[in-house]
Amino acid sequence: MDTFLQQVINGLTAGxxxxxxxxxxxxxxxxxxxxxxxxxxxxxxxAMVAFxxxxxxxxxxxxxxxxxxxxxGCAVAVCMLVGYSMERLAYRPLRGAPRLAPLITAIGVSxxxxxxxxxxxxxxxxAFPQIIESQTYFIAGAAIxxxxxxxxxxxxxxxxxxxxxxxxxxxxxxxxxTAQNPQVAGLMGIDVNRVxxxxxxxxxGLGAVAGVLFGTYYGLxxxxxxxxxxxxxxxxxxxxxxxxxxxxxxxxxxxxxxEALGAGYIGDFTDLCRYGxxxxxxxxxxxxxxxxxxxxxxxxxxxxxxxILVLVLRPQGLLGERVGDRA
Amino acid sequence: MxxxxxxxxLIAAAFALAGCGxxxxxxxxxxxxxxxxxxxxxxxxxxxxxxxxxxxxxxHLGKDNENGAKLAVDEANQAGIKIGGQAAKFTLIAxxxxxxxxxxTTVAQKLVDDKVAGVVGHLNSGVTIPASAIYxxxxxxxxxxxxxxxxLTEQGFxxxxxxxxRDDQQGPAIASYLATEKKPKVVAVIDDxxxxxxxxxxxxxxxxxxxxxxxxxxxxxxxxxxxWKAVLTKLRGQKPDAVFFGGMDATGGPxxxxxxxxxxxxxxxxxxxxxxxxxxxxxxxxxxxxxCSQAGIxxxxxxxxxxxxxxxxxxxxxxxxxxxxxxxxxxxxxAMKKADSADPQKYxxxxxxxxxxxxxxxxxxxxxxxxxxxxxxxxxxxxxxxxEPTAVVKGGKTVAYAxxxxxxxxxx
Numbered sequence: 001m002d003t004f005l006q007q008v009i010n011g012l013t014a015g016x017x018x019x020x021x022x023x024x025x026x027x028x029x030x031x032x033x034x035x036x037x038x039x040x041x042x043x044x045x046x047a048m049v050a051f052x053x054x055x056x057x058x059x060x061x062x063x064x065x066x067x068x069x070x071x072x073g074c075a076v077a078v079c080m081l082v083g084y085s086m087e088r089l090a091y092r093p094l095r096g097a098p099r100l101a102p103l104i105t106a107i108g109v110s111x112x113x114x115x116x117x118x119x120x121x122x123x124x125x126x127a128f129p130q131i132i133e134s135q136t137y138f139i140a141g142a143a144i145x146x147x148x149x150x151x152x153x154x155x156x157x158x159x160x161x162x163x164x165x166x167x168x169x170x171x172x173x174x175x176x177x178t179a180q181n182p183q184v185a186g187l188m189g190i191d192v193n194r195v196x197x198x199x200x201x202x203x204x205g206l207g208a209v210a211g212v213l214f215g216t217y218y219g220l221x222x223x224x225x226x227x228x229x230x231x232x233x234x235x236x237x238x239x240x241x242x243x244x245x246x247x248x249x250x251x252x253x254x255x256x257x258x259e260a261l262g263a264g265y266i267g268d269f270t271d272l273c274r275y276g277x278x279x280x281x282x283x284x285x286x287x288x289x290x291x292x293x294x295x296x297x298x299x300x301x302x303x304x305x306x307x308i309l310v311l312v313l314r315p316q317g318l319l320g321e322r323v324g325d326r327a
Numbered sequence: 328m329x330x331x332x333x334x335x336x337l338i339a340a341a342f343a344l345a346g347c348g349x350x351x352x353x354x355x356x357x358x359x360x361x362x363x364x365x366x367x368x369x370x371x372x373x374x375x376x377x378x379x380x381x382x383x384x385x386x387h388l389g390k391d392n393e394n395g396a397k398l399a400v401d402e403a404n405q406a407g408i409k410i411g412g413q414a415a416k417f418t419l420i421a422x423x424x425x426x427x428x429x430x431x432t433t434v435a436q437k438l439v440d441d442k443v444a445g446v447v448g449h450l451n452s453g454v455t456i457p458a459s460a461i462y463x464x465x466x467x468x469x470x471x472x473x474x475x476x477x478x479l480t481e482q483g484f485x486x487x488x489x490x491x492x493r494d495d496q497q498g499p500a501i502a503s504y505l506a507t508e509k510k511p512k513v514v515a516v517i518d519d520x521x522x523x524x525x526x527x528x529x530x531x532x533x534x535x536x537x538x539x540x541x542x543x544x545x546x547x548x549x550x551x552x553x554x555w556k557a558v559l560t561k562l563r564g565q566k567p568d569a570v571f572f573g574g575m576d577a578t579g580g581p582x583x584x585x586x587x588x589x590x591x592x593x594x595x596x597x598x599x600x601x602x603x604x605x606x607x608x609x610x611x612x613x614x615x616x617x618x619c620s621q622a623g624i625x626x627x628x629x630x631x632x633x634x635x636x637x638x639x640x641x642x643x644x645x646x647x648x649x650x651x652x653x654x655x656x657x658x659x660x661x662a663m664k665k666a667d668s669a670d671p672q673k674y675x676x677x678x679x680x681x682x683x684x685x686x687x688x689x690x691x692x693x694x695x696x697x698x699x700x701x702x703x704x705x706x707x708x709x710x711x712x713x714x715e716p717t718a719v720v721k722g723g724k725t726v727a728y729a730x731x732x733x734x735x736x737x738x739x
Contacts, residue, residue, distance in 0.1 A: 003564040010556040125577040127608030263557030290544045297547035
């Protein structure tokens with residue numbers, strides 16, 4: 001039981017980071033139907049900027065929490081700037097172009113950002129500074145660290161804040177209106193360009209925080225970390241129904257859980273020796289007592305298999321691509 | 328390419344001259360004076376190539392290797408060796424392979440075109456293996472001081488040697504150390520599904536099973552896995568006394584950190600891929616007490632004569648494999664002396680059967696494949712953020728590090 005509970009805690013932590021990143025994909029898709037493939041790189045840049053700032057401030061003897069907060073603040077500011085510039089320079093000029101053009105541009109921006117980071121931060125794996133003392137607590141035999149608790153709380157807070165922004169503020173109303181119909185929104189006096197820019201800025205700001213959380217949780221950062229994180233978060237957004245904000249949150253958390261449980265139990269399920277009628281015919285069972293087809297390194301395969309299954313049965317994603325209030 | 332190599336050679340030459348000028352002006356200047364006419368008078372210049380990455384992420388290691396070879400060549404020049412009746416003037420041609428297999432084959436061809444008599448290098452296994460085919464075609468002997476992948480000497484090339492241990496000797500070494508020193512009852516073995524990680528993990532598992540220790544079903548990640556919690560959580564339920572991981576520090580660091588976060592108290596042990604000080608940065612306090620192995624011996628365990636000479640020549644301490652490249656270059660020179668010729672065809676047989684050679688890393692002789700007989704594997708333990716050698720395994724026997732040091736000091 002403690003093993004299962006532990007896997008759930010692990011999955012929830014990773015999943016809530018995915019969810020925050022997925023929000024960036026889904027918000028942009030909701031408003032201009034663009035899959036911003038560069039979003040994963042923004043997350044990476046967030047982690048890298050925080051890495052540099054925290055390392056630079058560490059010798060000054062400031063309280064650890066303050067250093068981390070300043071680092072995160074700088075990361076958010078830089079990423080918002082990157083997000084705004086990317087929208088202004090790469091996507092806005094292509095607003096009226098066929099769908100494929102901005103998509104390819106997004107891939108291009110992603111490559112540019114990645115190599116930009118390579119030039120600044122080298123290709124080495126950077127050890128993310130661990131300046132906050134992490135305490136481990138045990139609940140019914142399952143371990144949870146202070147960092148994990150912080151990640152869960154921060155992600156929850158960010159998601160609630162975003163929901164409040166989108167559904168309760170004038171900017172959110174403008175965003176939802178633009179998502180429904182940009183032309184009509186423009187006619188109603190909404191500055192569509194400003195709203196789109198704001199969407200990018202909010203999305204990339206969230207991405208920056210996710211990058212810092214990821215770096216702190218796993219203790220490392222590298223210029224390539226954005227691609228796989230981006231892919232997973234994008235999948236999470238699709239799983240929940242792309243363009244749908246609650247969907248991205250649900251998708252992220254689910255993907256994290258599926259991954260953790262998959263990696264934890266796939267080896268047991270594919271151990272052919274567990275199945276009596278097979279065990280007798282396999283030599284290895286008598287010798288080693290196990291014959292595992294797919295080990296835990298297939299966790300990504302398992303996660304994406306679940307994704308494909310969901311999409312076959314529900315192409316619009318779990319919560320659906322709700323056109324009405326996607327934002 | 329041509330320009331770069333010429334540049335490197337020039338810089339190396341300038342460096343050598345400058346170095347001579349600084350340290351012992353009268354004696355060295357005289358040597359330089361002697362050597363110059365010798366080179367000018369007869370065609371007895373003998374070129375020895377060195378290939379390793381001197382730019383990029385592991386440039387410091389490449390330069391360290393190059394320095395080792397350079398020291399050997401400089402010493403040989405000072406000793407006034409005669410080969411074929413003429414005073415031999417050795418020249419080191421150093422090239423940069425950027426730790427890239429493609430660049431490695433290009434610079435290997437360049438060395439062949441420069442008519443080197445022998446090659447010391449390369450640094451990385453992945454670069455050495457394709458480059459070795461080029462040297463083999465040209466019939467030029469090569470000795471690597473740091474390529475540990477077994478495949479290198481399994482290709483059947485007669486001209487390929489190494490003075491460092493093989494990965495498949497490392498697995499048994501760390502496993503037997505674990506079994507005898509830590510006496511675990513249940514061991515979990517994890518690998519990163521690369522040929523390196525899987526290979527070393529297989530060897531560990533084999534050795535542990537032979538020692539009647541229970542080994543749990545193998546768990547796997549990839550060489551990019553950062554989240555090991557699912558695997559570790561599963562293992563925690565099976566209560567292993569020790570965990571072995573075959574993989575690099577980039578994945579091993581997070582594995583160790585997450586293992587401790589989950590409250591696993593087992594001894595963690597790693598192969599050489601994760602046997603670096605970087606583990607402290609990546610895993611923080613969790614790194615304390617980890618065990619790991621490296622093929623060969625730490626540079627500080629090399630002979631005192633070598634350490635002093637290196638320090639004097641380069642004003643710094645050797646980092647990692649310099650004692651090995653030093654020995655490799657010396658073995659080439661020794662074989663040439665024995666054969667009284669720098670012609671690869673003539674001295675290669677001498678190199679193969681060279682015996683009684685004692686280098687900076689102890690006695691060296693090659694087996695039929697070109698591997699070092701009874702190569703040492705060193706076991707390290709992480710103490711206060713630094714990996715410290717604790718024991719040396721040689722020919723299946725474990726010797727405490729302090730005793731090994733004594734034996735090295737005694738033989739010199």
